[in-house]
Amino acid sequence: MAHRLTSPRRAxxxxxxxxxxxxxxxxxxxxxxxxxxxxxxxxxxxxxxxxAVLILSFVAxxxxxxxxxxxxxxxxxxxxxxxxxxxxxxxxxLAVTVIVVMSAFxxxxxxxxxxxxxxxxxxxxxxxPLATVVLGDFYTALDPWRTIARLAGAANRALGRAPRTFxxxxxxxxxxxxxVGLVVIGWMELVWIxxxxxxxxxxVILAYxxxxxxxxxxYGIVAWRRNxxxxxxxxxxxxxxxxxxxxxxxxxxxxxxxxxxxxxxxxGTVAVLVALIGTTSYDGLSxxxxxxxxxxxxxxxxxxxxVSSPVGTELTGTIGLAVALAIVAxxxxxxxxxxxxxxxxxxxxxxxxxxxxxxxxxxxxxxVAHYFSLVALQGQALASLASDPxxxxxxxxxxxxxxVNYALLSAGTIWAVQVMALVSGHVGGLMLAHDRALTTYDxxxxxxxSQRYMLVVMVGFTSLGLWLxxxx
Numbered sequence: 001m002a003h004r005l006t007s008p009r010r011a012x013x014x015x016x017x018x019x020x021x022x023x024x025x026x027x028x029x030x031x032x033x034x035x036x037x038x039x040x041x042x043x044x045x046x047x048x049x050x051x052a053v054l055i056l057s058f059v060a061x062x063x064x065x066x067x068x069x070x071x072x073x074x075x076x077x078x079x080x081x082x083x084x085x086x087x088x089x090x091x092x093x094l095a096v097t098v099i100v101v102m103s104a105f106x107x108x109x110x111x112x113x114x115x116x117x118x119x120x121x122x123x124x125x126x127x128x129p130l131a132t133v134v135l136g137d138f139y140t141a142l143d144p145w146r147t148i149a150r151l152a153g154a155a156n157r158a159l160g161r162a163p164r165t166f167x168x169x170x171x172x173x174x175x176x177x178x179x180v181g182l183v184v185i186g187w188m189e190l191v192w193i194x195x196x197x198x199x200x201x202x203x204v205i206l207a208y209x210x211x212x213x214x215x216x217x218x219y220g221i222v223a224w225r226r227n228x229x230x231x232x233x234x235x236x237x238x239x240x241x242x243x244x245x246x247x248x249x250x251x252x253x254x255x256x257x258x259x260x261x262x263x264x265x266x267x268g269t270v271a272v273l274v275a276l277i278g279t280t281s282y283d284g285l286s287x288x289x290x291x292x293x294x295x296x297x298x299x300x301x302x303x304x305x306x307v308s309s310p311v312g313t314e315l316t317g318t319i320g321l322a323v324a325l326a327i328v329a330x331x332x333x334x335x336x337x338x339x340x341x342x343x344x345x346x347x348x349x350x351x352x353x354x355x356x357x358x359x360x361x362x363x364x365x366x367x368v369a370h371y372f373s374l375v376a377l378q379g380q381a382l383a384s385l386a387s388d389p390x391x392x393x394x395x396x397x398x399x400x401x402x403x404v405n406y407a408l409l410s411a412g413t414i415w416a417v418q419v420m421a422l423v424s425g426h427v428g429g430l431m432l433a434h435d436r437a438l439t440t441y442d443x444x445x446x447x448x449x450s451q452r453y454m455l456v457v458m459v460g461f462t463s464l465g466l467w468l469x470x471x472x
Contacts, residue, residue, distance in 0.1 A: 057427045068438045068439050070431070070432065073258035076252060078252055097205070099115070101202055103389040108391030109199065113388070115391075116205075126367065129367065132235045137235055145213055149213060168223075169219045169224070173227070174227060174266040178228055183275045185230060187317075212224070215229070240259040240357070260360055260361075265356040278321070280366040282317075284370055332352075337453070355436055358430075361424075361428030361432065362426060368418075373409055377405075380408075384400050419466070433451060433458075434447070434454075
């Protein structure tokens with residue numbers, strides 16, 4: 001029998017929703033994004049508009065979407081890749097990695113003219129995952145550590161040695177290693193004071209590779225990459241949102257988001273998505289005026305304790321990152337906790353994992369909103385850096401003199417892309433949550449009531465994203 005919300009629960013839900021709709025959108029109007037002053041529409045109007053879109057979407061889904069659709073959508077075959085495609089991609093990925101490592105260790109120590117920092121933080125960490133959302137999981141073919149592991153296996157077979165026996169990957173551990181790894185990488189990008197030091201980045205790349213090779217040697221290439229390799233898990237999860245699927249050289253097309261219901265949500269999957277959203281949230285928080293007001297007080301506290309300024313800066317950033325992760329996890333728990341009340345027993349306890357895929361569009365939206373301008377502007381520098389990767393005056397491709405056109409994007413364009421990304425991502429999350437609810441609950445009315453809580457989650461994430469982009 002359906003469980004009805006008691007009056008206190010309804011009151012609590014209503015109060016929380018009212019707070020998210022009324023308080024946070026007002027906060028979003030306090031400052032311009034990135035300090036820009038020429039925004040075409042006030043921030044408060046965007047915030048209210050985004051909230052209205054989410055609420056209207058929720059109502060529309062209840063009326064126009066009475067049966068599951070995304071859960072059973074198929075795909076359409078498009079074409080077959082040539083046999084040389086994967087070996088070529090593997091060779092390119094390995095060659096690029098070698099060049100980046102050489103640039104890190106043998107190139108100039110100047111951050112602006114060394115290829116490694118820009119490639120790692122712009123091309124690798126941001127552009128590749130965003131491209132994955134459109135083109136599917138192409139990173140698997142490019143992954144240099146996978147290529148090295150496969151070459152090692154081929155060499156082992158060529159020498160006539162017995163095939164290696166891999167240990168079973170522990171199911172209870174799941175994707176927790178990847179979640180921890182993504183937090184660590186996010187910490188290095190946003191907090192670590194040596195994040196732009198080419199030599200330090202070179203050491204990180206080699207250490208990362210050594211860990212992945214050791215893991216693949218113990219548990220096998222597929223099991224390790226699907227669970228413990230942070231970047232492989234990152235791109236694999238996001239690729240489920242892509243309209244392109246590549247399996248055994250067969251390229252197929254499907255509706256966007258329709259692949260997400262098939263995402264396996266083992267242990268740690270929610271933590272992976274919380275890590276992605278949380279680290280991006282801290283990126284916005286750390287650039288805002290609210291955080292800049294807090295930092296001096298924390299800095300004075302560390303100084304009083306005898307901590308050096310660089311270490312104090314890292315400690316302050318670490319605290320901020322931890323708070324951002326806790327807020328994101330807490331917002332998601334609000335929605336899951338409300339839905340759990342509607343299903344008793346073990347099934348209700350597993351709802352968090354069952355709805356984990358609904359966070360993927362939000363994670364993509366946050367990455368686009370916070371890093372779109374970085375890729376569009378700083379990504380242009382890759383043209384000159386690729387021609388002179390060591391910073392010694394070379395001009396391999398004839399593009400060493402190419403400069404960054406900072407006038408490419410106006411403040412209004414950046415605002416529009418950011419807001420559209422946030423709203424689209426959160427509407428996508430609502431669609432996925434509604435579709436999954438229809439397969440989880442025994443009738444349409446219970447499914448709709450459960451999604452009141454997910455509406456709180458989506459409005460909360462939208463308002464938080466706009467607030468952070470406004471300058472916090």
